[in-house]
Amino acid sequence: MKKEIKKGKIVVSKDGPYLVSGNLPLEKEIITTDKEGEVCCWKKGKIYPVQESYALCRCGKSKTAPYCDGSHVEDVFDGTETASRKKYLEQLDSKTKGPELELTDAQSFCANGRFCDRKEGTWNLTKNSGDPAAKKMAIRQACDCPAGRLVVWDKKTGKAIEPAFDQSLAVVDDPSAKCSGPIWVKGGVQIQAADGFEYEKRNRVTLCRCGKSCNKPFCDGTHVRIGFEASL
Template identity: 30%
Template sequence: MEEQRKITKKYSNGEVTIVWQPHLCVHSTICFRGLPNVFDPRKRPWVTPEHAESETIMKQIDACPSGALSYLKETNEDEDVEVSNETIVEATKNGPLLVYGNISIKDHAGNFIKKNKVTALCRCGASDNKPFCDGSHTKINFEG
């Protein structure tokens, strides 16, 4: 498989900046099913944060299973967000392992990556972004 470019796009309403990293997206559709007036993949730009209150947007982004969508509060620059509850691992039907909570992942080169909220880990073996899910399970019709 061809390696996907790692780009980052930002969309702001002046209070919150939505950060989108398409290479992390697992195409769960949670964003646009939950808040279609802000997230509409049929439009350009597909993210329009001026169409909802910042708290509503942040709550919807918190449901993103891959971390492809995140946000920065304009008033709290560079503030790390940490989840203070236990870590939970959920195997999704025909999809990734979802890990809820704070985790540290050691990559193949020995580097540690800190993740919080929800992290999607590849379960099908086809991801080009291992150990993270990149949505390849849908392309190969993974069942499990």
């Protein structure tokens, strides 16, 4: 029987790694493209050994990535957390309404995954959600957004449509953008700031691991702009 994990936790250490506890599984997830070169799917990669607790690099300098090797001390890392502490729904930039779906968008969470760019884009697909194919694609694209920037809501029930995730972590690889991506946190894992503040628990969110996000501890897509490459 599958072991359910409910108590996974990530503590953001001051100017240091993410301290992970609770037997959280860790794997690699790879962003793949369709034949037109548009981002379309996730592919599972390496599965890392299960450990009760471990430290994941967030400075971007570790030579044993995704784990911390202490490089943040030598190459002094400023990991100051600058992200808003408001809840997702208090950070929205826009709401897009269609006949069947509504789409909420909080850009500060964007990890530059680019699933939302495919076809005519998630916003237009939502506007056209009276068409079953458009509706299906809008749901798929929003659910594929690792950062939880985009959430689709069923207008009939008023509920968010979310992928079913167990608590787990994944390090993202983005070969089409020629870079390594963030840490994808799934299934409502508690993330705690260095000062003890508990960020809103969410089904999907991404944490910076290049060390350069302006929205720490969350990813802001900077890894794509700088071509970040993790060591392993």
